[in-house]
Amino acid sequence: MTEATMAGPTAPKLELHRPVKSWLQVTATCNLQCKQCYGDCTPEPKSDEMTVDQFHQVLDDMADSGVIELLVEGGEPLQRPDVLDILAHAAPRMLVRLRTNGTLLDEAMADRVRAAGIRNLCIDFMGATPETHDWHVGEPGAFEKTLNGLKVSLAAGFETLALVIMTKRNAGEIQQFIDLCAAAGVRRVGILRLYPLGRAKRHWKAMALSLPEQMAALEDLNVPDDVHLMRSWHPRDANCCWQASGVDARGQSVGCSYLRDFADFGNVLETPFLETWKHPLFVKLRSRDIEDHCPDCASTQGSAGGCRSTAYAFTGDWDAPDPYCTTTNRGIDVQLLPTRLLSEGT
Ligand code: SF4
Numbered sequence: 001m002t003e004a005t006m007a008g009p010t011a012p013k014l015e016l017h018r019p020v021k022s023w024l025q026v027t028a029t030c031n032l033q034c035k036q037c038y039g040d041c042t043p044e045p046k047s048d049e050m051t052v053d054q055f056h057q058v059l060d061d062m063a064d065s066g067v068i069e070l071l072v073e074g075g076e077p078l079q080r081p082d083v084l085d086i087l088a089h090a091a092p093r094m095l096v097r098l099r100t101n102g103t104l105l106d107e108a109m110a111d112r113v114r115a116a117g118i119r120n121l122c123i124d125f126m127g128a129t130p131e132t133h134d135w136h137v138g139e140p141g142a143f144e145k146t147l148n149g150l151k152v153s154l155a156a157g158f159e160t161l162a163l164v165i166m167t168k169r170n171a172g173e174i175q176q177f178i179d180l181c182a183a184a185g186v187r188r189v190g191i192l193r194l195y196p197l198g199r200a201k202r203h204w205k206a207m208a209l210s211l212p213e214q215m216a217a218l219e220d221l222n223v224p225d226d227v228h229l230m231r232s233w234h235p236r237d238a239n240c241c242w243q244a245s246g247v248d249a250r251g252q253s254v255g256c257s258y259l260r261d262f263a264d265f266g267n268v269l270e271t272p273f274l275e276t277w278k279h280p281l282f283v284k285l286r287s288r289d290i291e292d293h294c295p296d297c298a299s300t301q302g303s304a305g306g307c308r309s310t311a312y313a314f315t316g317d318w319d320a321p322d323p324y325c326t327t328t329n330r331g332i333d334v335q336l337l338p339t340r341l342l343s344e345g346t
Pocket residue numbers: 029030031032033034036037038039040041074075076101137
């Protein structure tokens with residue numbers, strides 16, 4: 001037993017018998033080509049993406065299985081011609097959040113998204129300046145389009161969450177990003193960690209910060225009182241597998257967007273969604289039986305060990321603690337990717 005597990009109490013575990021939250025990737029197509037893209041998305045649609053009728057079937061299955069909150073992502077969802085049809089099918093059945101790069105969100109599109117029943121948007125930035133953002137997303141002028149999308153979202157009355165994935169290149173702009181969002185009228189801002197998934201693996205050296213550098217960049221941030229700041233690091237992130245589920249654009253049940261490179265619980269066009277959620281590996285991940293954990297997360301959130309995706313990525317062990325936690329890092333240099341990940345060739 002390590003010092004981390006010895007200290008502090010553990011809250012009673014919450015155990016769900018049905019999935020309440022889910023993630024749905026509606027396309028792996030995107031108008032940008034970001035270095036950090038976890039889906040390794042491409043400009044042209046992949047032939048094995050589900051049809052709109054199949055998405056309706058999956059949404060019905062999710063709703064019948066208990067899902068009440070859905071995060072819809074891409075690729076860029078607004079690039080998919082029939083996405084409004086998919087959103088309109090989901091919106092009466094569950095609380096839907098739509099995550100977008102914002103570049104295609106003009107007033108007319110905002111009206112159509114609202115008419116589909118959507119009230120919550122998450123908009124992704126990769127920096128607080130055109131130079132930094134455009135370097136990540138690979139397109140000059142993209143920052144201004146995304147900033148315009150943010151302003152359109154706010155003006156149209158959407159609950160708007162502005163996100164930034166923190167990298168070596170934008171870590172010095174986090175305060176500027178918070179200030180930019182606050183000045184625009186955003187009330188919810190999220191700073192996300194970088195995951196070794198998809199295209200991000202190929203650009204890891206250029207983007208990954210060490211854990212001490214990540215912690216330093218998050219220190220002493222000045223957050224206005226009327227802005228809620230979300231950060232996906234210990235102890236606020238904990239281990240949220242227990243409440244997760246997710247399906248990619250091909251219908252593969254993967255548990256969470258961050259597990260998509262590592263987990264496959266079956267295809268929901270062939271196997272009922274609830275059955276894939278009961279896959280033995282996902283039951284194990286949801287059990288939160290981790291070999292080491294920090295008492296802060298365990299006692300305050302009833303979950304332990306941190307993110308299962310990062311733990312598995314860096315150790316190859318589903319039971320290992322999250323190396324992005326300073327308490328349970330175990331000396332892992334998160335700037336160095338295991339050769340196992342690199343050899344997967346994605
Ligand atoms: S990260 Fe998002 S915006 Fe960038 S290429 Fe991937 S799907 Fe598109």
